[in-house]
Amino acid sequence: MSDARRAIFSAISRNKKKIAMRCGKITHTIPLHARPPDRQLQKLFEEKAIASSATIDHIGSLKELPDAVRRFLCDHRRRTAPQRLFINHPLLTPLDWATVNEASVDVSADPAFFDADVGITCAFCGIAETGSLVLLSETGVSSAAYFLPGVLIVALPKDQIVPVQETAWAKVQRAYSRLPRTVTLVTGPSRTGDIEQKLVIGAHGPREVHMVLI
Amino acid sequence: MPAIKSTCNEFRVNAGDAIRNRQLQTSLAKLGDGFQASRAAAVKELPEFEQLRDEARNIKRHVMTNLDTYLVQFEEKVLESGGRVHWASTPQQARETILSICRGACAKTVTKGKSMVSEEIGLNDFLAEQGIEPVETDLGEYILQLRKEAPSHIVAPAVHLSQQQIRQTFVDAHTQFAGPRDLSTAESLVDEARKVLRNRFFQADVGITGANYLIAETGSTVIVTNEGNGDLTQTLPKVHIVLTTIERVIPTLRDLSAFLRLLARSATGQEATAYVSLSTGPKREQDLHGPEEFHVVLLDNGRSKLLGTEDQDVLNCIRCGACMNHCPVYASVGGHAYGWVYPGPIGAALTPALIGLQQSADLPNASTFCGRCVQVCPVKIPLTDIMRRWRSREHSGKLSSPLQRALLRLWAVCALHPHVYHFIARLGVLIMYRLGRRKNRFRFLLFAQAWTQYRDFPAPQPKTFHAVIKKSGGIRYE
Numbered sequence: 001m002s003d004a005r006r007a008i009f010s011a012i013s014r015n016k017k018k019i020a021m022r023c024g025k026i027t028h029t030i031p032l033h034a035r036p037p038d039r040q041l042q043k044l045f046e047e048k049a050i051a052s053s054a055t056i057d058h059i060g061s062l063k064e065l066p067d068a069v070r071r072f073l074c075d076h077r078r079r080t081a082p083q084r085l086f087i088n089h090p091l092l093t094p095l096d097w098a099t100v101n102e103a104s105v106d107v108s109a110d111p112a113f114f115d116a117d118v119g120i121t122c123a124f125c126g127i128a129e130t131g132s133l134v135l136l137s138e139t140g141v142s143s144a145a146y147f148l149p150g151v152l153i154v155a156l157p158k159d160q161i162v163p164v165q166e167t168a169w170a171k172v173q174r175a176y177s178r179l180p181r182t183v184t185l186v187t188g189p190s191r192t193g194d195i196e197q198k199l200v201i202g203a204h205g206p207r208e209v210h211m212v213l214i
Numbered sequence: 215m216p217a218i219k220s221t222c223n224e225f226r227v228n229a230g231d232a233i234r235n236r237q238l239q240t241s242l243a244k245l246g247d248g249f250q251a252s253r254a255a256a257v258k259e260l261p262e263f264e265q266l267r268d269e270a271r272n273i274k275r276h277v278m279t280n281l282d283t284y285l286v287q288f289e290e291k292v293l294e295s296g297g298r299v300h301w302a303s304t305p306q307q308a309r310e311t312i313l314s315i316c317r318g319a320c321a322k323t324v325t326k327g328k329s330m331v332s333e334e335i336g337l338n339d340f341l342a343e344q345g346i347e348p349v350e351t352d353l354g355e356y357i358l359q360l361r362k363e364a365p366s367h368i369v370a371p372a373v374h375l376s377q378q379q380i381r382q383t384f385v386d387a388h389t390q391f392a393g394p395r396d397l398s399t400a401e402s403l404v405d406e407a408r409k410v411l412r413n414r415f416f417q418a419d420v421g422i423t424g425a426n427y428l429i430a431e432t433g434s435t436v437i438v439t440n441e442g443n444g445d446l447t448q449t450l451p452k453v454h455i456v457l458t459t460i461e462r463v464i465p466t467l468r469d470l471s472a473f474l475r476l477l478a479r480s481a482t483g484q485e486a487t488a489y490v491s492l493s494t495g496p497k498r499e500q501d502l503h504g505p506e507e508f509h510v511v512l513l514d515n516g517r518s519k520l521l522g523t524e525d526q527d528v529l530n531c532i533r534c535g536a537c538m539n540h541c542p543v544y545a546s547v548g549g550h551a552y553g554w555v556y557p558g559p560i561g562a563a564l565t566p567a568l569i570g571l572q573q574s575a576d577l578p579n580a581s582t583f584c585g586r587c588v589q590v591c592p593v594k595i596p597l598t599d600i601m602r603r604w605r606s607r608e609h610s611g612k613l614s615s616p617l618q619r620a621l622l623r624l625w626a627v628c629a630l631h632p633h634v635y636h637f638i639a640r641l642g643v644l645i646m647y648r649l650g651r652r653k654n655r656f657r658f659l660l661f662a663q664a665w666t667q668y669r670d671f672p673a674p675q676p677k678t679f680h681a682v683i684k685k686s687g688g689i690r691y692e
Contacts, residue, residue, distance in 0.1 A: 004514075005301035008460060011518035012282045018522030023275035024268065028468055031262045031475070052486070111502050130486035139500035144449045147442045165474065169467040178295055179432050181497045181504045182449065185490040190442040193482070194354035194370065195400040196241075196377050197248055203353060204408055204415075205442025205488070 034129035034164045041128045042213070045161045048131025052188030053201060054209040061214060063095065065155055068212050069120060070100045072153065082151060084108070084116035090140045091122055092155070114142040119149035119206075124175075126161040126211075127168050132187040133211065134168050136180045143182050147190075152206035154186075157214045221553035222565060222574035228551035229580070238548050241374050249539035252483025253590065260479065270476055271594040273469050274530035277461075278521060284430040284463045285512070291433025295495030297508035305335035308513045312337065312422070312455060315509050316346050319453045321419035327437060327444035328352035329424030330368055330533065331457050331513060333555045334568075337422075348422075349414045351443035353407055360387045366549030368556060369481050369535035374548050377403070411443070421447035421505070425458040426532065427473060428510070431466045434492040435510060438477060440484075445491050454493065454505035459513045461529040473532060476592035480534040516568045525600050528563050530593040537587035537597060543580050552577060559587035563600040571604060575613045578604035639678050647676040 036044050046056055059068050073082055085100060087093055087109040097107040105118070121141065123133040133154050137143035146152065162168050165185070172183060190205030201207055221228060232238055257263045277284055289299045300315075302308035316324060324341060326332065326348055338348045338359070350359040354372035358365060360383050365371030372380070381397045384406055396402055423444050425435040435456045437444045448454045464470060478484040497504025520526055538544040538558025549557035554565050554574065562577040578601040587597045608614050609622065628635045650656050650673025659671050675682075683689060 002301075004303045004307050007303050008301055008512075008514045008518055009282055009285075011514070012285075012460075012521060015518060015520075015522035016279055016281055019524065019526075023279065024272045026272050026276055027269055028472060029262050029265050029269060031260055031266075033260075048485070052488075114503065132486060132490075137497065137501045137504055139498075140502065142502040144446065144503040147445045147449070165471040166468055169471070173467075179434055179492065179494040181494060181501055182445075183434075183492040183494075184445065185486070187486040187488055190440065190488050192353045192404060192441045194352070194357070194372050195380055195403055196244055196375075197370065197373070198377075198400040200400050200404045202408075203404055203441035203443065204351065204411065204446055 030164055030166065031129070036128070036163070041161050041163060042158055045126050045128040045131055046213075048128065049126075049188070049211060050131070052131050052209075053191075054131065054188045054211055057210065057212045059212055059214055062091070062155065065092065065120075065212060065214075066095055066097050066100050069153055070103050072210055073100070073105060073118065073151075074103050082117040084113060085118040085120060086113040086116035086142075086145055086149065088114070088119050088121040088142055088145045089155075092120060111142060114145040115148045116145075117149055118151040118153065119145040120153040121146065121155070123154050123156040123160070123211075125168055125171055126156050127163075127165055127185065128161055129164045130185075130187050132165075132185040133209075134172070135184045135186055136172070137182040138180060143184070146184060146186065147205045149206055150202070151208045151210065152186075152189075153210045153212065155212045155214060220565075220569055220573050222569070222577050223553070225551060225553060225576040225580060228553060229547040232547040232551045237376065237379070238374055241376055242545060242548055244376075245373055245545070249482065249535075253480060253536060253539070254483075256479040256483040256485060259485075260475070263476075263479070266472060266475055267592055267594055270472055270532075270592060271527075271530060273464065273472060274593055275527075277464060278526055278529055281460065281463070281521065284465060285460060287430040288428050288433055288463050291430065292495070292508075292510055293433075295433050295508075297433070297495045297510060300509060300511045302511060302513045303515070305513070305515055308335045308457065308511055308515075309337060309340045311511050312457065313341070313344055313346075315453065315455055315507075316341070316344075316420050319419050319507070321346055321453070323347045323349055323414065323418050324420045324422055325349050325351050325415055325418035325447045325451065326355070327421070327423035327439070327447040328355050328371070329422070329457055330365070330555055331424055331459055332422065333365065334515065335457075335513065337457070349411070349418065351411050351415065351447055352439075353404065353441060353443070356407060356411065357383060360384075364550065364555075366557065367535060367538060368533050368558075368560075374550065415446045415450050418447075418451045420453040420455060421449075421451040422455045422457055423448050425456050425462055425510075426477070427470055428458065428463040429465075429467060429470060429492070430463055432492075432494055434494040436470060436490065436492050438474070438487050438490050440482075440488045442489055445489055448491070448493055448505065449503055452505055453507040453509070454496070456493070456508075456510045457513070458510070459515065459517055461517050477532055477534055480532075480536040480590065480592040520567050525563070525567065525603065527593075527595045528560070528567065528597075528600055530595055531560055531564070532593055533560075534592055536590040536592065540586040540590050542582060542584060542586075547580075552580070559597045559601070560595070563595070563597050563604070566604050571607055571611065572613060575604075575608045578602075578608065636678070636680060640681060643674040643678055644676060646674050649673070 192203035366374040427436040496508040544558040655670040
């Protein structure tokens with residue numbers, strides 16, 4: 001199809017400057033509400049995350065994560081008890097998951113488990129402006145397991161909350177010379193309005209997104 | 215050239231049918247001003263919204279004047295990250311390219327994320343003819359695929375259907391669930407689709423998605439979604455094909471953020487959609503999942519011809535659907551009446567450029583020029599100006615009826631000669647006043663049956679407004 005390429009480029013260079021559309025100076029406004037003082041970043045993040053129907057828990061250190069997961073999964077308000085939990089991050093595998101096991105949940109970091117009922121992973125960072133999580137395809141991580149489980153639990157260190165997308169992009173670009181295969185911003189659970197515009201939470205992706213801030 | 219047959223030239227008939235279609239009218243009534251209200255609420259929360267619209271328009275115009283530069287940069291970056299870029303001037307070339315990629319992967323089934331470009335090239339029918347089964351995974355698109363219908367809205371494709379119709383579609387199609395089951399709620403329908411499609415995601419050999427944006431700086435393609443189906447489509451199969459058009463490219467990740475602040479607010483009134491996913495190349499060696507091949511198919515299909523023309527701004531469109539959500543014509547006739555892929559004001563402005571004015575001359579007439587579409591467009595496309603220019607081309611190209619052209623010429627004479635105009639107006643209202651004096655209204659009026667069929671026409675006062683003002687010595691501003 002190199003003929004098509006030639007045809008397209010010759011049409012573009014022939015046509016593009018026929019008339020010049022007035023193009024003002026390129027500026028880039030970052031909304032004021034997304035630039036709170038540093039100490040209020042976490043507050044804004046939590047507000048926005050809750051508004052997107054995510055839930056939030058707090059723990060002191062990563063070690064407490066299995067307890068927090070157990071607390072969340074044993075919540076009596078849950079529709080159906082989850083059976084299988086997939087640990088989807090190398091940082092999380094060394095933790096002691098025995099307590100969750102006791103709650104009759106089958107915990108595994110085996111990649112074959114990637115379509116379990118519950119997926120648990122670590123976010124690269126959080127974006128306060130929209131309460132979004134930035135999830136990457138990384139070494140030893142299944143990016144499919146960000147979308148397949150009914151429940152997605154994400155650990156996020158508080159100091160990894162940045163104000164806006166722009167800061168998040170810069171952070172990813174600092175960490176990776178080339179962007180990972182997928183960079184996904186997740187804002188709350190999956191949803192659809194395709195049936196008479198009725199909002200239904202839980203279309204193809206997770207029905208619940210639970211964030212654990214460390 | 216058009217891959218799918220257009221019925222744009224039957225717009226008048228289609229619109230009449232749509233207005234008489236009770237089921238459609240019920241659905242359109244349910245749609246109501248829901249989208250308008252949520253957009254208005256979201257915009258109110260963001261004081262910088264107007265400024266962001268200007269900035270977005272500026273970025274788009276900058277891109278269009280440097281389109282070749284950014285496309286080259288995008289292509290380089292895709293290659294660097296291990297992907298491939300395919301160029302297609304016509305829908306046919308795009309279809310052939312996709313077919314050969316699918317053949318290369320020995321594909322039997324292909325999952326698809328929502329893509330209007332795929333509608334534009336008629337991809338589903340083509341793949342099916344070639345023995346490859348396409349499976350739409352966006353809930354709305356999936357329902358339409360089962361019903362063999364086209365989308366009627368670019369963001370909410372099944373907006374013309376009632377929940378009852380969707381329920382019946384599922385009962386008929388999902389024969390694997392034997393026996394009665396509760397499908398009385400929207401939740402239960404979504405759940406069932408989720409179950410059915412889950413297997414299809416795992417079976418698919420190739421995943422095809424569209425792209426809201428292409429980022430030149432990084433060679434990434436971006437999809438903006440709510441369901442998560444697009445992400446499963448591009449993560450699970452071993453081949454990911456991105457099908458989109460050349461004008462989607464933007465320079466940097468910063469620019470992406472500028473557009474993302476506008477897109478969801480304009481479309482559904484959300485601050486952010488549930489998912490925004492950037493794909494850069496195929497999966498890396500240590501990644502557990504992701505495609506082994508990454509292909510980007512870039513279609514032109516007449517867009518490059520719009521560059522450098524006075525209608526160029528129509529290429530700035532980010533496909534949010536706000537123009538159709540705010541259009542009184544769309545609200546009355548729905549999307550199918552427009553007869554091609556893109557309905558509403560954007561369709562009326564874009565379709566003639568893509569499939570030819572001859573095939574679609576009526577679409578630019580499908581507007582009252584109330585201008586709400588221009589007011590809400592996040593990238594400030596002068597939609598009414600563009601439609602007006604198409605109308606004038608329709609007239610000068612003699613595509614309209616001889617009678618219409620003759621009447622317009624007559625009108626032009628009147629409008630250019632105030633004395634003639636006033637004389638006719640005075641005569642007209644006088645006659646109508648005399649005739650309608652008794653009842654003050656008309657049950658029937660020559661040349662105005664379209665009005666009197668549904669309501670009476672009020673009889674005018676004996677003198678024209680101009681005459682009254684003139685007699686009273688003009689308007690005094692006190």
